[in-house]
Amino acid sequence: MFLESGAVALRAKTKTPKAEVKPAPLPFPKAVGQAVRAIPRGQVRSYAQVALYAGRPGAARGVGREMATLPQRPDVPLPWWRVIRSDGTLAPQVAQEQARRLRAEGVEVAQRGDAFRVKVPRETPAVGGATKRRR
Template sequence: MRRAVRAIPRGEVRSYSQVALYAGRPGAARGVGRELKTLENVPWWRVIRADGTLAPAVAVEQARRLKAEGVRLDGEGPLWRVRR
């Protein structure tokens, strides 16, 4: 999992399901979310929901980090969506 998340280039995002697939665990998108909480030194903020939204629990911090990398977002507070 760590390798799959670290492989996401700066300024890009991948969905939980895309990370699971790349990690060799297709269908384990929920597991990706749980595992991200335990991993250190990985760019967790580059992993988003399949519909382009950010998880409300971490949305403010995630949006701040993604914006710093040049990712375009719409929203405010806990409700953010990556512009596609």
């Protein structure tokens, strides 16, 4: 009887888990739109950060192209003004309007001549994550 119960326990431990079915990734335009809509009011993200959150790290230029072509839906507006360059500057073509909208949300926007700049938030490392040691 002892051997039989041990064999059952052994079989239970060695059962192979079923393969997880991963959902298909969203098309790039939809993933970008979802990542931009997820930016909280009063915060900004760089094109690179949006690409990362969209599941396409390294596609910052693609995000820029999508931002220029994504359709505006009145029922779910895309807050394009919350997406900025990685150095914190605003694109000259839309800088005035973007700065106005960001300031209305409480974001600090500095202006020097025709150039506008926003402080870009840094990603915080995960708690317990590896950090570099200083010598």
